[in-house]
Amino acid sequence: MNIKISDRLNKLPPYLFVEIDRAKTKARQAGKDIIDLGVGDPDQPPPKFIIEALCQAVQDPNIHRYAFDTGQPEFRRSIAAWYKNRFGVDLDPDTEVLPLIGSKEGIAHMPLAFVNPGDTVLVPEPCYPPYKSGSIFAGADIEIMPLLEENSFLPNISKVKKAKKAKLMFVNYPNNPTSAVAGLDFFNKVVEFAQRNNIIVCHDAAYSEINYDGYKPDSFLTADGAKEVAVEFHSLSKTFNMTGWRVGFACGNAKIIAGLAKVKSNIDSGIFNAIQQAGAIALNTKSDHIEKINRMYQERRDALVDGLNSIGWKVSKPKATFYVWARVPKGHDSMKLAGRLLEEADIVATPGVGFGASGEGFIRMTLTVPVERLKEAVRRIGEII
Numbered sequence: 336m337n338i339k340i341s342d343r344l345n346k347l348p349p350y351l352f353v354e355i356d357r358a359k360t361k362a363r364q365a366g367k368d369i370i371d372l373g374v375g376d377p378d379q380p381p382p383k384f385i386i387e388a389l390c391q392a393v394q395d396p397n398i399h400r401y402a403f404d405t406g407q408p409e410f411r412r413s414i415a416a417w418y419k420n421r422f423g424v425d426l427d428p429d430t431e432v433l434p435l436i437g438s439k440e441g442i443a444h445m446p447l448a449f450v451n452p453g454d455t456v457l458v459p460e461p462c463y464p465p466y467k468s469g470s471i472f473a474g475a476d477i478e479i480m481p482l483l484e485e486n487s488f489l490p491n492i493s494k495v496k497k498a499k500k501a502k503l504m505f506v507n508y509p510n511n512p513t514s515a516v517a518g519l520d521f522f523n524k525v526v527e528f529a530q531r532n533n534i535i536v537c538h539d540a541a542y543s544e545i546n547y548d549g550y551k552p553d554s555f556l557t558a559d560g561a562k563e564v565a566v567e568f569h570s571l572s573k574t575f576n577m578t579g580w581r582v583g584f585a586c587g588n589a590k591i592i593a594g595l596a597k598v599k600s601n602i603d604s605g606i607f608n609a610i611q612q613a614g615a616i617a618l619n620t621k622s623d624h625i626e627k628i629n630r631m632y633q634e635r636r637d638a639l640v641d642g643l644n645s646i647g648w649k650v651s652k653p654k655a656t657f658y659v660w661a662r663v664p665k666g667h668d669s670m671k672l673a674g675r676l677l678e679e680a681d682i683v684a685t686p687g688v689g690f691g692a693s694g695e696g697f698i699r700m701t702l703t704v705p706v707e708r709l710k711e712a713v714r715r716i717g718e719i720i
C-alpha cells in the first residue's frame with residue numbers, strides 16, 4: 336500500500352523540540368554529560384499539597400469515568416476565583432472559562448473553530464510553534480508579525496498587511512522565546528486594532544506567574560474592551576510544575592470559548608477528573624510556592640546572564656519567563672552556534688531560527704537546571720566561543 340501523509344502535515348515545519356530531543360538522546364547514549372538548556376520543562380516537582388490532592392482524588396471509585404467536556408464546575412469556579420484574585424478580572428465560570436488538556440491543546444485547536452481555508456491568521460515570530468501548526472491545520476494563510484529587538488519584541492501592528500482578511504491573531508506575553516513583556520498600553524492598542532478589523536485575539540499567558548524583580552504581568556483581559564474580542568490561555572504547567580499532568584484553560588469572550596468548546600467536544604473527552612480536582616486545589620490554596628520558584632529561577636537567571644556577560648556576551652536579564660534570549664556573538668548564526676554548543680560543549684540550547692526566521696541572531700537557553708550546572712555551562716561556553 337502507498338501510504339501518503341496529508342498536504343497539511345507536509346506543510347508543517349519540523350517540530351523543533353523533537354529534532355533537538357533526538358540529537359540530545361544520541362549524545363546521551365554516547366555517554367556525554369549533557370547540560371540541557373533546551374526544552375522549557377520545570378525540573379522541580381509540583382508542591383506536595385497538589386500531589387497529595389491527586390493521590391486522594393484517585394481513591395474515589397467514581398472518579399475514573401469520562402470527564403465533562405467543558406470541565407468540572409468546581410474546577411471552572413476555582414479558575415474564575417483565581418483570576419479575580421490575581422488579575423481583578425470577573426469571569427463567568429459557566430460561559431467564560433474552558434479547561435484544556437494543557438494550553439497547547441486549546442491553542443492548536445483554536446483556529447479550527449474560527450478560521451476557514453484561505454483566511455489569514457496573524458502570528459508573531461519567533462513564536463511557540465503551535466500558533467503556526469494550528470493555523471496550518473485550519474488551512475489558514477499565515478501572516479508573520481516579526482518581533483524585533485528594536486521594537487522591544489512587540490509586533491508592529493500598524494505594519495500588518497492583511498488585517499482585513501485576518502480572522503484571528505496570536506499574542507504572547509510574557510513571551511516565549513524572547514522573554515519580552517508587554518504592558519496595558521500595548522494590550523489596549525491590540526484591542527483597538529482587533530475591534531477595527533474584526534479579529535479574534537488569542538493571548539497566551541502561559542508564563543504570567545514566572546516573574547522577577549517585583550514585576551507582575553497584567554492579564555490581556557484587563558485592557559479596555561478586551562472581553563469583546565479576546566480569550567486568554569493559561570496553564571498550570573509552569574506555574575505549578577505540572578507539565579506532564581496536561582491541564583490549562585482558556586478564558587474570556589463567551590462566544591469564542593463556546594466555539595473552542597465545540598471543536599473539543601468532537602475531539603477529546605475532557606481532563607481526567609482527579610487532575611481537575613487537584614488543579615482546583617492548586618488554584619484555591621494560598622501557599623508560597625510561586626514566590627519560591629521565582630526566587631529559584633531568579634538566582635539561576637542571574638548566574639547565567641551574569642556568567643554570559645562575564646565572557647563577553649551581551650545579554651539582558653528577563654523580567655519574566657524562564658528563558659534567556661541571548662544574541663549570538665558576532666560571526667555566528669543561531670543554528671551553527673547551537674550545533675557547536677552541542678558537539679563541542681555538550682550543551683543543548685535552542686537556535687532562534689527554530690522559532691521562525693525572525694528568531695535568527697538569537698539563541699534560547701532555559702533556566703530549568705540548577706545554578707551549578709548553569710555556571711558549568713558558562714564555563715564550557717567560555718572555552719569554545
Ligand code: PLP
Nearest residue numbers: 437438439463511541570572583
Ligand atoms: N504557551 C507557551 C508560550 C509555551 O511555551 C507553552 C509550553 O512550553 C505552552 C503555551 C503550553 O503549555 P501547556 O500545554 O503545558 O499548558
